Amino acid sequence: MSMKQTPALDAARRQMRPGAIVRDGFLGADRRPLVDILDADDAAVKRLGYTHAALAGRMRELRAAGARGLGEAVCVPPHFEVRVDSVRGKLPCPFGHPGLYPKTNITVKNLAQGGRAITYTDLGIHMIEEHGFYEGRGARFRADPAELARILEPPRA
Amino acid sequence: MLMAFLIAVGVVCAINTALALLMVAAEAFIADYGACTITVNGERKLAVEGGQSLLSTLKAERIFIPSACGGRGSCGLCKCRVTGGAGNPLPTEEPWLSAEEKAQGVRLSCQVRVKGDLAIVIPAELFNVVQYTTRVTAIRDLTHDIRELRLRLLEPAAIRFAAGQFIQFEVPPYDLTDEPVYRAYSVASPPSVRGEIELEIRYVPEGICTTYVHRHLKVGDAVTINGPYGDFRLRDGEREIIFIAGGSGMAPIKSILYDMREKGIRRKATYFFGAKALRDLFLLDEMRAMEKALPAFRFVPALSAPEAADDWSGERGLITEVVGRRVPDASAMEAYLCGSPLMIDACIEVLKRKGLAEDRIFYDKFA
């Protein structure tokens, strides 16, 4: 993927500012142009030997397994602990994709790695799957591809 | 010399005055949208002054559309059908509207400016929504993270609502927010108590309203609320009832139960309440007393992960599992759910499997 900063990306970036959709925004302290954030993460995912769809698929799989706990942590074989928490309200996608995404936080702990954990959201899964966007550095729900690959242990394509 | 000075000053003043007059004239002819008529639901006509947002214009007419962000266009809640007089949605609205909603003329009322006559469609219940000033008379910790708040209504001094409805709590600007925001909470007290309401609020880390209530609010503080909203209420009939709740989802069910007791509604009813451990259970005595007052009512608390010290002999497991075990056939029943969206979705699944038609499952829809 070699995208360039287009007006559509400019519009998405505006939606990512603090206060537009979520209070703290989607970019954290990241000052890079959106296109560079997307390119860098895209390259990182390729280096790791995955695709966006594969990572998102794994995130979805663990979410489904954890949702059975109704807000409490659930053990998911072989060595994961998943907690899916939901609160009222829905969020739109900053890229202008139609539809609203429920406010769901998924926390996955990898017990084989001493409890190393990552937290992501329903909207986060969508943004990775459809837009290859993992949020900016320092953002509250930044899902770093390397961390995702390490903690979620997705099967390689 | 003096003359030249006076002329210079006079000329500048004259020019500025002329321009000021021009601006006043422009303001009067261009920026004055004059008297506009908002036709609500095809019947009620409101004569309003144009120029403001639809949300605040309606608020001035004492019609409150639920909104969480207070008009910044960042919560997407203040939706309202505008059937005539407004153009297409603005770029600021588009993320919040589905294609279907756009086709129906749904807009965010905080982004629509009243510039001429408008026709809008809102739920009739919004006509009954009123803004109240209140004072906190009691704060009680129900569990380690759920607080009960008692608010005495000052102006107006009494509220009329149906058991199960919710109100909006106005959070004034403080550490976490620069502008007032609004959050919805179900009323836990019964409708017969008209001068006071009870709310149950669970602490959510970083939550703007819950942090305010748990960390800042004190007895004696003033609180502004508006309401009531919602169509979560007991339906008439004789069907057996299943209530399911978790956490602060207790509030509307408690209000409904007290209302049933006062009105002598003796329908068969079972209330499944899910919690993690004993320290997350509350109002057990009240619920036991309710079982005595309503002979056909059973309270079934269930713990998903009781601690060893809890010495728990009641139901164990997730609330969905408990409902699955205890309810053999739900096809003739009616269900009322309140809790996290995740819990509601999972419970709807279980109840459907038990033969309950989806149109007889009711839950808080203010998500």
Place this chain on the structure above:
Amino acid sequence: MPESMNLFAVFFSAVFTGNILLTNYLGMCSFLGASREVKTALGLGTAVVFVMAATGALNWLIYCLVLVPLDLVYLRFIVFIVVIAAFVQVVEMIIERTSERLHAALGIFLPLITVNCAIMGASLFMVIRNYGLGEAFAYGTGSGLGWALAILAMAGIRQKMAKARVPRGLEGAGITLIIAGIMALAFVGFNGMLSAGP
């Protein structure tokens, strides 16, 4: 040269050869800020044309009928800017009334027209060059059109450029200024047209 011909020459040179943006580099801030999208550029350009044409004529009237006879020419800066500020307010009201989308798209750039130096510049140039009322109006309109043309062209180029790989250090204002320079060279090329003339 007949007067109408002269008016045309003033107008033409204001649009092309003496383009206020590209030859005098006036009105740069909004030019850089609002030239990301053709739609926004068109809206801002239209507003600038209107304000420049109207304030050009109005400022000429005030200058020649009030300031010169009363020997108050030194007040022209303050008077011109006040007239421009008042006019921008009126334009903002008109846009707000007629097109909410355009109003939302222009955002802060609309009030910023007040301090758009191109507009002040146009009023000052017409005084320096001793234009008559007709010429002042032609010059104001022409300058506005020229500015609009330049920002439109730039917006078009920047939209295309979004698909090009720009060296990191030149991204944003850097490459935009280089493009503005090349555009200026192209506009200066119109010079020959005017002097060779029919």
